[in-house]
Amino acid sequence: MTVQEVGRARRRKEDAKLLTGRTQWTDNLSRPGVLHVMFLRSPMAHARISRIDVSGARDLPGVVAAFSGQDFAGEQGSLPCAWPVTEDIVIPEHPPMAVSEVRYVGEAVACVVATDRYRAADALEAIEVDYEPLPAVVDMRQALADDGPKVHEAGNKAFSMKLTSGDVEAAFRDAPVVIDRTYVQQRLIPSAMEPRAVLVDTDGEAFTIWSATQIPHVLRVMLAVVTGIPEHKLRVIAPDVGGGFGSKLQVTAEEVLLLLLARRLGKPVKWLETRSEGNLTVHHGRDQIQHVRLAADADGRIRALRVDLLADMGAYLMLLTPGVPTLGAQMCNAIYKMDAYEFACTGVFTTKMPTDAYRGAGRPEATFVIERVMDELAAEIGVDPVEVRRRNWIRHDEFPFTTISGLTYDSGNYEAATERALSLFGYDKLRAEQNDRRDRGDPVQLGIGVSTYTEMCGLAPSRLLGAANFGAGGWEHASVRMLATGKVEVATGTTPHGQGHVTAWSQIVADALGVPFEDVAVLHGDTAIVPKGMDTYGSRSLAVGGVAVVRACEKVRDKARRLAAHLMECSPDDLEFEAGTFTVRGTESRRTIQELANAAFTAHDLPDGVEARLDSDATFDPENFSFPHGTHLCAVEVDTETGMVRIRSYVAVDDIGKVINPLIVDGQLHGGIAQGIAQALFEEAVYDADGNLLTTTMADYLLPSAADLPDFALDRTESPATSNPLGVKGVGEAGTIASTPAVVNAVVDALRPRGVRDIQMPCTPERVWRALAAQEREGGQG
Amino acid sequence: MIPAQFDYVRPGSVAEACRELASDEDAKALAGGQSLLPFLRLRLAYPSKLVDIGRLAELKGVHERGDHVHIGALATHDEVMRSPVVNAGCPLVALAVAQVADPAIRHRGTFGGSLAHADPAGDLPAVALALDAVFVAASEQGEREIPAAAFFVDYLESSLRQGEILAGVRIPKLGAGWGFHYEKFHRTAQAWAIVGVAAAVRRSNGSIAEARIGLTNMGPTPVRAHAAEAALRGAELGDQVRRACAEAAAGTAPPADLHAQPDYRRHLAEVLTGRAVRAAAGAG
Amino acid sequence: MPRITITVDGIKYEEDVEPRLLLVHLLRERLGRTGTPVGCDTSNCGACTVMLDGKSAKSCSVLAVQADGCDVVTIEGLGTNGTNGSMHPMQRAFHEEHALQCGYCTPGMVMAAIDLLRNDPEPSEETIRQGLEGNLCRCTGYCNIVRAVRRGAQEMGRAVNTP
Incomplete structure (x- = not known):
């Protein structure tokens, strides 16, 4: 009888290397002859670049090259936004390096490539830039005024969307209690402890990109789309990654530019962010003004809820920027029953760092609005805040x-x-x-x-993502292979950066295949080792990726059963599987899964239609969040x-x-x-x-x-x-x-x-x- | 980030160090480096040369000197905080220095360096001011004494002259009957004080005989709360002390920054002075 | 360029260094001690904490020349090395209590934890929290770190008391 692994407080397999400093942070990695890149960043929130001269930097000792945005203009493309939430959304061009205009403090305007970081830092100070100031746009309400300064020519409104369910007007009409509040979700800096870092090497034709990213698979696709380098020439590796919280769920200017620099120079190049650089240029989170109105009966039963958001996009739309606040559409009603609901959201451009996913991404903001206003309702009718929730929850x-918002x-x-x-x-x-x-x-x-x-969470059913105009699917992939010696290797499409997938997936596999926890290795974060994956964000890894592991294990077990039946000359239906052993029911005849793995490896005696090796893979697409x-x-x-x-x-x-x-x-x-x-x-x-x-x-x-x-x-x-x-x-x-x-x-x-x-x-x-x-x-x- | 280039010398004596500093106005003294290094890394300062005084034995140690305690400029915060001499002779210094930065920084950061940096948001300047410390400046010409009231000139500016280094600080011992408290108000443990109050109080028969109050971050330099000190003389614990402490911010010009506006700082100075005085007086 | 001698994790080095070279960069980029990471540029995060002559120090805020003649212990020098080597009791305690997630702050956090026990071998929860104030973690909310330090303190106390 083996102990069940799932549910156990297993100490993590990941810990030993992290505790002893044998880590593979991107900044710990190098390549022979690596060159170091640093970026000069705009000190102006909004300005035209009237002159830029990098020649002073080029002449300094140790400097290999220096470039401005103009030097990349023909090849750098535009950073992607994968979530155009409405048909008429404005998605401005977003050059990885500014060419003629800067729109937030910190936007890259030039770079230096040098033999080491100290030389590169010195050379940045030798670059001359003349800026012609343009008005900053920092306040969302002012940004929407007709006569105000514009961030982009098309105006400061990125999009507007509205979801209505039920007769909201009727519900508010004559409501005994109406609460009307405005809340502010301040802007946050995700602050993962590991700063971003990128290393790119090339053999002259193909490229390997190591990046402190949550999304190596998505990044590979996007780098191919942005730069035009064929996808099969790109390999992306997320080595040890020191936290993300959404901030590394991005396709960044630096990743694109390092790739272009490696191509241009034919040499490995590396960039490490400093913290003060990161506070300026890692995408920010939250930043909404939330207008909420709630109509209720005198006893506190909710009739209707109306939420109207202004969401600060910052200067550009990055990977998921517009989608984040719109996740509130399904979430503001939360656990409560009501007759009618309306959610509206307007995305606004300002001359600030773009916002994007930060832990929770849209749901913390939505939860805040409803949970704050429930307390106001309780106070209004003089009832305990817990009681008013009790009167309304499902x-x-x-x-x-099925909620008023349709989930x-x-x-x-x-x-x-x-x-x-x-x-x-x-x-x-x-x-x-x-x-x-x-x-x-x-x-x-x-x-x-x-x-x-x-x-x-558990992002997400692909069909629902499609309906929401999201640029990708929400499936996840796993492959499980038993090795000749009976050990197990799992390749997962999720990309952990602190979550403990190696340990948790080992527990799942140990139970599913009846193998010891210690006998399972979990590989991840390398597009060459795990060719299929949708990575880690939105609390999806276990609910989607973990299930893919289960499915792959089931297929391995099925294959093992066919092989066992063949070797023990019985029907697969006569076999019992327990604790890693197939036993012919009512007999002493048995084969362990390790023995079967070896039999599948030697392939000396396989049944018809069964291929060598005991392995399989699976892709899981959830039906629901x-x-x-x-x-x-x-x-x-x-x-x-x-x-x-x-x-x-x-x-x-x-x-x-x-x-x-x-x-x-x-x-x-x-x-x-x-x-x-x-x-x-x-x-x-x-x-x-x-x-x-x-x-x-x-x-x-x-x-x-x-x-x-x-x-x-x-x-x-x-x-x-x-x-x-x-x-x-x-x-x-x-x-x-x-x-x-x-x-x-x-x-x-x-x-x-x-x-x-x-x-x-x-x-x-x-x-x-x-x-x-x-x-x-x-x-x-x- | 990475500091800009500078030259480096490690003189073998105080005199030699002073000579190095006297000959180059862009040279800076380096002690523990806990204030200077972040400045250099952010390239907020571009010294031509760092004169590393960190190993000069003459500037080290904490010394009992009868009516005062002499704290060598290179005594680390950690050393000062644990010094029996300091805890016995000038406990207010021990209380405040324990609240400077964090343990690792206290291991490297020096008492003299922190004071010479003259940051009004630092915890030690207000303490030195409240205790009427005497700063001993060394130069090629010898030593010069600077009373605390004359040491802090402006934001990040002391009255040390080019070619002078802070050799040590004499903290006068206060006699029996004095109580002490340092009240630091900050948003997180790592954050600088929004306002800090260093209080030394002598009690006599249930009322305050004498009080000395130094304020952290209530102006471009640390300041004494003279009006409150005067009002506290003879005040009885309770309403009288409360009213007297309401004078704490009189005459101050506190800064506006990310964490507080001047009116809030004034309010805090009043409330925290009350708390510091009551605690120093042993009244909780 | 000044020449310095420095002992790191028991190995003595002689290095010519630019005066501005930060100790952490000497460790990481010259001496291969990449176990000690850098998390900020204002000495707030504490990820780079090492033992410098037996006391915790933030190696991003020390010049390599300042460490001339000093003894440095990094996270890599704490236990006995090798895959079968044993971890320091504090490293083990962090493992047992799940006191790390991404692990980026961990080397500095472990150093700060060991350091705080030098002065108080049986710290209260408050002492532990105060003692770690110079080290930021974004993953754990510190709950399990506090537990690990308490456990590490017990283990280290036992190690000391066992003849």
């Missing part, structure tokens, strides 16, 4: 449930997760303490915030004298379906919650009125350290997904999606008796203090 006996949620149990969370949190006791502090007029007030989120959900509760202490917010306790009960490895799941939630808290309290990318980014370093863009966060108490409930055979849903983004509104709800809850009903994120001490001061001036409300 009951567990109503699944599968079908397959499973869930909001009651169970919420009950568990309330009890772990000690909700009633904390409410009592809150009342006590209010009564005493304690300068430190307690706030309690709840977020009963759901999300859609998956829908993790859960209840997060946060208690904060707000110092009303200084405005400082301190998280006192945080409880998360998540339902992510079946769990392969609880250790990895908890880790994903911990990290996700921390990033969501960081949006609520700490992080903000700030541009000034001239379009200069002020938060260019980690000294200005505040990431929380261990000293700034509490421990999180986690638990799970389990409603298996019905859309895939593993019953899994995905966990990569859930924590981030859930936590931000829980924290802000808690902050506002602490201050509500003083008349405060919103604090813009991040809830800095100064903002809290100003909100309190403003209420004091107005005389407060009790």
Whole structure:
């Protein structure tokens, strides 16, 4: 009897090399004769380049070449946008290196190629550029005004879309309760710990690209499309990648330019981003103005919800830029039932770094809007925020449930997760303490915030992506091969960068084939080793890629069964498979899967129609998204004298379906919650009125350290997904999606008796203090 | 990022170091480098030459000197924080230095370097000011004493002259009956103080006999809260102290930056001064 | 060009260095110690933390010339090497507690963790969190890192107490 691997808290196979420094970060790699590239970047948000002279750089010691955008004009193409969300969307040309006009601070205008980085850094300062300033466009509302300055000739509106379901007007008419709020999703900098890096080598004809990317497969296709280099001449490798959170789900200017430089110079070239360069030029996240209106009955039952977004695209549309905010279309209604729903979104160009996917990508923003407004509804009708959710959510006996926005949620149990969370949190006791502090007029007030989120992940059914005008499919691929010696090699199309796929996939395969966990190797992240894949983002890897692994294992098992039947001269139906061994029912006759792998290798005695080697592959395309959900509760202490917010306790009960490895799941939630808290309290990318980014370093863009966060108490409930055979849903983004509104709800809850009903994120001490001061001036409300 | 080129010398004596610095106005002294290196890497500074004083034994160590503690310019934050001499003779310094940056930076960063950098957002300048520390500047001509009140001239500017290095700082010991507190207010543990308050308070019969208050990041230099100090003289703990501390920001010109506007900084200075004074007075 | 001698992970090197060469670049690009990564340019992230003469230091904020004559231990010099080599108890504790995901901050985090135990071998949760304030992690939310440091402290204490 073997122990079942799935569900075990296996320690990770990935750890040993990471813990001992035997890593393969892109910057650790080199090639003989490698040359180092650095980019000169625009200090202006918006300007015409009237003159650029790189000759001064070319003359310096160690400098091999220097180029400006003009030098690439004929070959650099335009960086791709793969998600034209509407028919009439404006997708401006996006040259990897600016040629005549710059549209954000940090846009590359020239580059230097030198024998080492120190020489390259010096040479950048010898490049002369004259800029003719054009007006910066930083405010979305002003950008949409008719007479304002334009980012692109076609205007500042990228697209507008609207989804309507039910009679919204009727639902709002005569509604006893109408809540009308505007929220701001500040701009964030994803800040993966590993800066981006690219290395390209060539043999004169074909190219190998090592990049700190989440998407080697997508990148290969896109590099071929952008540069015209045939796809079969390109091999992309994502070696060890130090975090992504969506920021490495991109086809970047630097990847294209390094490829072109390698072609032009016939030499290996390498570029490493510095952090201050990265803060300017790794795509940003969020940045929306959210207008939300909610109509409800007097008892708090929702009649209708209307969400109108302005989404800052930045200066260009990158890979998924316009699609990110529109994901809210299906998500703003969240777990609630209602009669009518309207979602509208306008994408706006500004002279800032483009936005794109950042952990959660559209769903954190949507969850924030609905979970914040649910608290406002609760306050309006004088009901506990948990109770108002209970009155509106889909009951567990109503699944599968088709929502007002058209998604079908397959499973869930909001009651169970919420009950568990309330009890772990000690909700009633904390409410009592809150009342006590209010009564005493304690300068430190307690706030309690709840977020009963759901999300859609496991991206994605290809047919639905097609319907949404997405430029690719959502399938995933795996191949599983048993080696001659009985060990197993798995090639997965997912591309982990911290998620632990090697460990989790090993657990899945160990159970499916009855082999030891240690006997499984998992290969990934190299288009030559794993020819098919759609990579890692959108909490898709397990729910899509993991299922492909299961399917491939099933095929391997089927093949093994045919071979076993042949060798033991029985019918395949007479064979029992358990713990890696086929046994002829009722006999002692058996073959282990390892023996069969060897028999398939020697191929001395194969049945008709069975090819040599015990291996197979599979591609899985899900029928539906998956829908993790859960209840997060946060208690904060707000110092009303200084405005400082301190998280006192945080409880998360998540339902992510079946769990392969609880250790990895908890880790994903911990990290996700921390990033969501960081949006609520700490992080903000700030541009000034001239379009200069002020938060260019980690000294200005505040990431929380261990000293700034509490421990999180986690638990799970389990409603298996019905859309895939593993019953899994995905966990990569859930924590981030859930936590931000829980924290802000808690902050506002602490201050509500003083008349405060919103604090813009991040809830800095100064903002809290100003909100309190403003209420004091107005005389407060009790 | 990568620093621009510079020359490097490692003189064997303070006199030699001063000579190097005197002969080149673009030369800079390098001690621990914890403030300077990030500046160089971001290419915010282009010194012609770094004069590495980091190994000069004359500038090292913490010394008990009767009525004061002499902290050598090269004493690291970590060394100062753990020094029994400092903890006994000038505990306010120990309290504040423990809040400078993080452990790894405290291992390399020096007490003198941090003060000579003259960053009003740093934690130590306000402490030195509150304690009326005496700065000892060395040059080829010998040593010169600079009172703290005259040391900090402007944002990132001290009264050290070309060819001078900070050799050490004398922290006068305050007698019995004094209590101390450093109240640092920042958004994350790594972030610079939005406002900091260094308070030394002498109590007598339940009221404040004397208070010295230095403010971090309330102007282009660290500042003394003179008005609050005056108002605190003789104030009883409670409402009187609260009213006195409301004077803390009087006369200050706090900066506006990413993390706070001047009016908020003034408000914080008042609240935090109250907290620092109460804590220093042993009243929580 | 100044010539320096420096011992890294037990090996003594003599190197001619540009004065501006950062210690971390000496380690990574000249001495092959790519286990120590660079995560920022303002000494905030701590990914490059090494032991310099027995105390944690951010090797991106030290010039190679400043480390002349010093002893450096990187993440690669902590345990005994080789595929069958044993890890340092703190490395093992990080593995056991799942205190790393992408692993980029890990070398610096492990160094900071070992360093904080020098002064407090039985740290409280608060001491651990404060002691790690100079090291940023974007993946773990620090929960498991704190647990790992506690476990590492216990293991190291046991190692010391075992005759």
